[in-house]
Amino acid sequence: MLFRQFVLVACSAIGAVVAGPVQNSHLVLPPDAATHKQAVLNIFLESWAAYKEFAYGHDDLTPVSESFTDGRNGWGASIVDAMSTMLIMGQTELFEQSVEFASKIDFNISHTTDTTSVFETTIRYVGGLLSAYELEGQKHPILVEKAKEVADKLSLAWSLGNVVPYGFVDFNTSQAQIATSNVAEAGTLTLEWSTLAKHTGNDTYRQLAENSVRHMIGLTPPLPGMAAQGIDPGSGNFVGAYVSWGGGSDSYFEYLIKYPRLSNTNDNIFADTWHTAVDTSMKVLAHNSTVGNHLYLADWDDGQIVHIGSHLACFHSGNWLLGGKLMNNQTIIDFALTLADACWNTYASTLTGIGMEQFGFFSSDGNFTGATPTDDDLAFYAEHGFFLFPGAEYYLMRPEVLESNFYAWRVTGDTKYLDRAASAITSFSKWLKAPSGFAGIWNTNESDSGFIDDMESFWFAEVLKYLYLTFDDPNHISIDEWVFNTEAHPFKAPPAKFTYGSGKVGSTSSSSAPFKSESGKVPEISFAPVLGKQIKGQRVV
Template structure:
């Protein structure tokens, strides 16, 4: 439910002229924080030791079958993705081994031909994991290892082939052996989540070409007429540069486009207000149109908005990054209303953890608000789901947990912004649940059903377990001055980049609302790519817990 007061305040409260610090001053950690931090390091060491034993050099560990999978070009994604976490945790020997491994990766060709996509791999995933991982490790180690920048440049040079001719929008998949993009529709997350990495590569190489490629993509998207002010449609056709459909979501397929608008403004300190203003407009539109409060529990979520301009009362683990992102942007804009609502969003997403039998949140969920419970044509709520909703204020629509980070990411931001110890307690609860339900004799695995303590496990440890989940948990319990949110900007894979001192102002003073300059036209097109696919596992391998 959106109250008139909340809407009026959100739309009328302009940002202060002076950006505020992101982190709260004088955060005091209790003595127990060190114990919890050490427990996270133990999980990392156990997980990575299993990876070294059964999957070293490959992309991901399969902990139950004690094997491996290669869905990210076979370049050792877990090693590169884990490097920044190793450095932050002070695991110097592992970091040195990872640098040595990365120095020998042959990025000239994919090691994993894919008959489904004819050898093509995701430009987005390669950017956030490999390019982001290499550049962050290079910066965190004070540029002591020039080979990391050299390898990052090799990756960037390959990724540049995704832009064809005069297209502003890159194609989403690229054959890294032939430098040939797959001609297909894409989405704004794939096309608009490249700026932090490409701009950092330009900063260190002195070649502005990389940044220009990424920025022309996000600028193109931000300037298209949108279904709602500031809220771009999810699908986009790189060939025409037009949106495909009119679906709006902060979830998968759109999520990190919105995330990077404000993060690019902060990392670059650009004088172009397009990025901060578009983000601010997207947030205001979301408060006006998408914000929902559940009829049970008063949980706050952001709904989706479909092609028929109907609200879908759905949420996802992926979308739960929004609380942390709104906290970052709200502090940079010094907008107390955005910060307040962001904390409500963090609480709503945390409830999807607190409400399950395992204490771990599901992949997707839905809810009921004052305007109903529509989740899509033909969808209905079962009696069991309704009973669960009446107890917890949400119900589960996809019960698996594949080691995603977003809820804990937002919890980390909430602690750093407020210093409230309740966020430490939540992180500690997650660590306990992970040790209780995800642990196997050879690493950690996902869950098939987060609401069943006897559930089977999923035989896969994605690299973001090392890059994101364990990093955000560790930093929640660590000295807040270490990797401060006022000195670093995280990419969407949790790789921190060194940020310059903050500007006094981000965006246009007074709100910077940028309405669409032309009416939105709904264009149909080919089917969009699957959102956040797990290419290694056509069907999850389910194995009973050990």
């Protein structure tokens, strides 16, 4: 029986229910947890030492060539992204050195010729600075000043009278880049910009970010609660009809439930839209594989189910656990845990024990993936219930599977999630150890595929933080007290409200018009400068 066949009762309940605590209050760490936590700290310190030797002050270390890249405008992304992790790991000396560096960053100009991503700069720089400010007890106001400095420049993304921000700004000419965007880029600003508003007393920051999300919620979506991936800031209309929990859409949905938790807003529109998106996903996107009965969320392309999943999308189970607990909805919680198992299977099934960027699967209702699997792919599927998507077999040091694993441990207390995290530590230590620091690999199912010569800043910000916290005292950074942004920077949350959302699912659009969108080039998503490929609409091209 397909899991999604019995999801309707709790998801369609009428009337809100009392919010439950998110974190299990009876968590007990086993004796070996301290050993695993120390192993993660050692990886962090080794990675940081390599970065400091070969790339300090630049954005990323290139761990094979022992040099650096500046893909985030050359402001030292790894330093700012690592600050919250340093505090959580008790590395106060490294943190103070990083504050000294951050205090001298000139965010008024880019140190490269690249335009500046509003999304990436918000989640890494604005988020990293503000989270560090809150975690260390608000002792360094310069961190807020620097967050304000970069946000003021990013606000040029709204300078043409548009409610939805443009995705990129040229800091050197002070002009927005006129181009289509996607809902993740336009809708993943509310946590950071509302926190900046709180610490500066200027509510304009919150209003800019929140109004963008309100506008997108108000559009008629292709599926209930589920925004199309593309958005044109100029017209304010959707572009195309692609729906996904993966890159380009992912953190838009993520923040629909995290923003009401962090802000405790009394407006139900955000939580209700999230609830509706989850309900729709269970009914339309959820499919079980014909081998192994693994539960996946497919993509949807203007009525066509696309049987693919991705590492990026695997954040969904952790996000659903958070929302399911806030809504006291056991159906969502159980569904989320089943999704987490399927995502972990993409790690457990490979030769390296590490998950790939993207995978395909088949279900009883179809097998369209957008690519033609080889005989080897079909043989792998017959054993594991998924196959590595052609051209996306690599691991780019992403966190999402381990992020959801962290939430699953903190919510359930089931030690199988500790075992999974320990397995990941072992795999990373064996397969990602580069000449200096750690690196991604080109094929997670081969022993000699070679390294990807880039150690992204989110290795510090996300992967190692979530692994460390999995084995740390659960009362340290409790998920009842902190809300993580999509770059794993925690923000201090107020005590939880009595309820989140109205308990109803259905249309949250302010428009009664049928869905419509513009045609145009699908926005570029999930692009890593080091790779010779791009992913658009979740398809490698």
